[in-house]
Amino acid sequence: MEFLELLWLGKPVWMWLSFLALVTMLMALDLGVLHRTQREIGVGESLILSAGYIGLGLAFGGWIWWYLGQTAGLNYITGFVIEKSLAMDNVFVIAMIFSYFAIPRLYQHRVLFWGILGVIVLRAIMIGMGTAIVSSFSWVLYLFAAFLIFTGIKMWLMAERSYDVGHAPVLKWLRSHFNVTDTLHGDRFWIRQTDHSAKARWYMTPLFMALVMIEVADLVFAVDSVPAIFAITTDPFIVYTSNIFAILGLRALYFALAAMVDRFHYLKYALALLLVFIGSKIFVADALGLAKIPPAVSLGITFAILATGVVFSLWKTRGATTLPH
Secondary structure (H helix, E strand, O other), rough: OOHOOOOEEEEHHHHHHHHHHHHHHHHHHHHHHHOOOOOOHHHHHHHHHHHHHHHHHHHHHHHHHHHHOOOHHHHHHHHHHHHHHHHHHHHHHHHHHHEEEOOHHHHHHHHHHHHHHHHHHHOOOOOOHHHHHHHHHHHHHHHHHHHHHHHHHHHHHHOOOOOOHHHHHHHHHHHOOOOOOOOOHHHHHHHHEEEOOOEEEEOHHHHHHHHHHHHHHHHHHHHHHHHHHHHHOOOOHHHHHHHHHHHHHHHHHHHHHHHHHHHHHHHHHHHHHHHHHHHHHHHHHHHHHOOOOOOOHHHHHHHHHHHHHHHHHHOOOOOOOOOHH
16 A cells, blocks of 8 residues: 555646546546447537536546645646647637548447547646756757747747648558558547458548548647646646546537637637747736746636637627537
C-alpha cells in the first residue's frame, strides 16, 4: 500500500490510478452497455450523453477543488472549458472527414470510440513531454504563449477557409503506401481480398482512413490545446485530467453539433480570441508584476469570450435550417 502513496509527477500514485480506472469504466460502459450493438445515435441521445459527460467532468473538478484547493479547482475548470471549446473546432473537421469518406452515421460511433482511445494515449505522451520540458526550462512557457498568440491570429485570418480533406498530405501518404479500397465493408477497418493477380492482400477501408485522419486532426489540435492549458497551470494532473474529461464528452457531443455545425460558424473567431488571450496572459502578468493572472479572472474572461461567440453565432444564423448529417 505504500506504493500508492508514492509521488508521480507531483501527485500520489493512487490519484492517477483512480482517474485511469474511472476513464476505463466510462469507456467500458459506453462500448459494452450503452452501444453494445451498432446503431445510429440521434441528436437527443447525443445531448443527454454529452450532458452526462460534462456533469462528470465538472463533478471531478469539484472533487479537485475540495481535495486540492480553490486554485487547483479553478485551474481545472478553466482547462476543461478551454479544451471543450477548442474541441468544438475539431468537431467541424471531423464532420468534413466523415462527409468526404461518406461514412454513414451507423458507423461513426465506432470510429470515434477508437479515436478517443488514441487521443488518451497521445495526450498522455504530449503532456508528459510538455511537463518535462517546462520543469527543466521554465522559459519555454513564453514560447508556448507566443505560439498561442500566433495561432490565434492565424485562426482568425483563416476562419473563412474550410479544411480540404482530399488534399491532406496524410491521406496522400496512406494511399501511396497501403492497399486501399474506396468502398465501405460494413464496420470493418481492414479487409482481405484478391488483387488483379489473384493474390490475397490486406486492404485498408475508408473507415480506417477516416480514423487515421481524425487522429491526425486531433494531434494538430493538441498542438494548440496542450500549450493553452500549460499557460493556465503546469500541474500535470490538472492538465491531463481536464484534457481527457473534455475529450471524453466530445464523441457524444459530436452527433448533436454535427447536425447544426453551420450555426456555430462565428465561434471560430471567439476561439481565435481565446487563444490570443491565453497566450498574452503570461506577458500581461509580467508587465503587471504578477506571478500569474488570478484563476477566477481567467475563468471569467474565458466564459465571456466563448459566450459572446456562441450567442453571436446563433443570432447571425437565426432562421437558418440545419439538417442532420
